Amino acid sequence: xxxxxxxxxxxxxxxxxxxxxxxxxxxxxxxxxxxxxxxxxxxxxxxxxxxxxxxxxxxxxxxxxxxxxxxxxxxxxxxxxxxxxxxxxxxxxxxxxxxxxxxxxxxxxxxxxxxxxxxxxxxxxxxxxxxxxxxxxxxxxxxxxxxxxxxxxxxxxxxxxxxxxxxxxxxxxxxxxxxxxxxxxxxxxxxxxxxxxxxxxxxxxxxxxxxxxxxxxxxxxxxxxxxxxxxxxxxxxxxxxxxxxxxxxxxxxxxxxxxxxxxxxxxxxxxxxxxxxxxxxxxxxxxxxxxxxxxxxxxxxxxxxxxxxxxxxxxxxxxxxxxxxxxxxxxxxxxxxxxxxxxxxxxxxxxxxxxxxxxxxxxxxxxxxxxxxxxxxxxxxxxxxxxxxxxxxxxxxxxxxx
Numbered sequence: 001x002x003x004x005x006x007x008x009x010x011x012x013x014x015x016x017x018x019x020x021x022x023x024x025x026x027x028x029x030x031x032x033x034x035x036x037x038x039x040x041x042x043x044x045x046x047x048x049x050x051x052x053x054x055x056x057x058x059x060x061x062x063x064x065x066x067x068x069x070x071x072x073x074x075x076x077x078x079x080x081x082x083x084x085x086x087x088x089x090x091x092x093x094x095x096x097x098x099x100x101x102x103x104x105x106x107x108x109x110x111x112x113x114x115x116x117x118x119x120x121x122x123x124x125x126x127x128x129x130x131x132x133x134x135x136x137x138x139x140x141x142x143x144x145x146x147x148x149x150x151x152x153x154x155x156x157x158x159x160x161x162x163x164x165x166x167x168x169x170x171x172x173x174x175x176x177x178x179x180x181x182x183x184x185x186x187x188x189x190x191x192x193x194x195x196x197x198x199x200x201x202x203x204x205x206x207x208x209x210x211x212x213x214x215x216x217x218x219x220x221x222x223x224x225x226x227x228x229x230x231x232x233x234x235x236x237x238x239x240x241x242x243x244x245x246x247x248x249x250x251x252x253x254x255x256x257x258x259x260x261x262x263x264x265x266x267x268x269x270x271x272x273x274x275x276x277x278x279x280x281x282x283x284x285x286x287x288x289x290x291x292x293x294x295x296x297x298x299x300x301x302x303x304x305x306x307x308x309x310x311x312x313x314x315x316x317x318x319x320x321x322x323x324x325x326x327x328x329x330x331x332x333x334x335x336x337x338x339x340x341x342x343x344x345x346x347x348x349x350x351x352x353x354x355x356x357x358x359x360x361x362x363x364x365x366x367x368x369x370x371x372x373x374x375x376x377x378x379x380x381x382x383x384x385x386x387x388x389x390x391x392x393x394x395x396x397x398x399x400x401x402x
Contacts (some may be wrong), residue, residue: 002022002023003020003021003022003061003098005026005061005062006274006303007020007258008020008028008056009057009146010063011028011030011036012030012034013030013032013033013034014030014032015030015032016032017029017030017032018030019033019039022061022065022068024041024068024072024135025040025041025042025068026039026053026064026065026068027039027040027041028056028064032191032194033104035055036055036056036057037052037055037056038053038054038055038059038064038378039051039053040050040053040067040068040071042071042075042081042110044075044078044080044081044082049080049082049101050080051071051081051085053067053068057360067206075326083089086282087227087250089152089317098139098140098178098183098184099136099137099138099139099140100131100132100135100136100137100138100140100143100174101132101137103140103177103178103181103183103184104128104132104174105128105172105175106137106177106181107177107178108121108124108125108128111124112186114273114297115272117267117268117269117270117272119279123166124170127166127167127170127171127327128170128174130151130155130167131167131170131171131174134147134151134154135147135148135151135152140175140178140183140184141184141185143187143188143380144188145189145192146190147188148168148171148188148189148192151167151169151190152164152167152192153287153332155167166190168176168189169189171189172187172189172190175187175188175189195231196308205332205351207209207329207334207338208337208338208341208342210342210345213338213342213393214331214393216320216323216325216338216359217238217390217393217394218251218393218395219323219324220234220235220238220323221235221394221395221396223319223322224388225319226304226315227293227295227304228290228292228293228294229290229300229301229302229304229311230301230304230311230315230316232286232287232289232290232301233247233301233311233316234316234319234320234332235286236283236286236287237316237335238335239280239282239283239286239386239387239390240262240277240279240283240336240391241276241335241336241338241339241358242264242336243270244268244313244316244332244333244335245268245313246268247277247301248301248310248311248312248313248316249268249299249310250262250299250300250301251298251299251300251352252298252299252302252381253298254290254294255279255288255300256288257279257284257288260278260280260283260284261276261277261278261279262276262277262281263276264276264277264359271314271359275359275360276376277357277377277379277383277384278379278380280383280384280386280387281384282387282390282391283387283388285382287300290393294307303315313332313333316332317331317332320332336358336395338364339358339386340358342389343382343386348382349378349382350375350378352375353375353378353379353382354382356379357379357382357383358373359377
């Protein structure tokens with residue numbers, strides 16, 4: 001006899017648990033404590049099994065019958081309803097566990113292990129926060145191209161075109177990591193190619209015409225502002241054209257003044273590989289004259305305010321402003337472009353030697369392998385030639401002090 005809602009509601013606890021059947025395997029199990037639990041008995045793969053549907057009255061008689069019908073449909077299709085329920089539960093759990101934020105943090109952790117520079121990690125964390133503010137709590141499999149585009153459009157609408165493109169790049173990196181680890185099926189940012197407003201990258205300001213650069217060099221050598229470390233740093237940026245952070249964070253232990261070599265450790269290089277630079281006679285002289293001022297500290301170019309910290313890039317750029325060069329004309333990073341342009345225009349040096357001196361990444365892997373012995377003798381000669389050019393631009397007949 002089938003159950004009725006009134007009958008189920010009036011069931012009382014007994015000394016022992018008991019069952020009342022509704023038909024087709026469905027029954028209610030009443031415990032000695034009075035709990036009423038819906039169950040269904042069925043056979044699958046020749047085995048007797050029991051499926052749980054929940055507790056009465058949270059699950060009504062009608063709902064229990066609907067669950068029985070769903071189970072019977074699965075059985076008719078050759079699917080074990082218990083295994084199906086477990087699979088659905090696992091999928092739901094995975095969705096909640098594999099949110100964009102969690103996968104993004106895993107990707108950041110991997111990036112650190114891969115040796116990404118701290119400056120790179122700082123940028124990645126910034127883009128991570130930006131993306132997570134938009135869809136960090138969403139299961140990564142549910143994030144679609146329109147959802148990502150909506151977040152990127154906010155940056156475009158604010159006039160941050162470069163940020164919009166870099167945000168898309170970061171989100172794409174996270175998705176490709178998720179695909180590789182089996183937590184996502186595809187990268188929705190692939191569909192966004194062509195959907196973003198074209199952005200022309202702004203390069204660091206640099207003077208690449210010889211006469212213009214010569215005026216800058218002369219201003220640097222005549223500059224009397226700041227302290228000894230600022231003036232020496234600016235001159236060495238001209239002579240050695242490193243990335244600003246490579247020089248600002250340098251320590252005295254990196255400079256071998258007798259052998260005239262500066263060894264920049266891998267952790268401070270963009271390509272995460274140790275880099276040696278030849279020092280011209282003028283560069284050695286500038287460092288020798290600086291040593292009495294900062295040689296008692298690990299940093300060769302300490303801040304004027306706190307000697308345990310390096311000079312800031314802003315300090316170098318502000319010095320250029322005081323010389324009369326605005327940010328559209330010269331930056332501390334721009335010395336690299338100036339040197340690269342003028343060295344290449346001279347037609348005296350192998351372009352690969354110039355690239356090696358700049359510590360640029362060589363895209364051709366075979367060519368890069370040959371460049372691991374990076375044209376050292378030619379670079380030594382090039383350093384002296386460049387030093388002579390700089391001295392001529394500065395109007396020096398003798399190496400100038402700061």
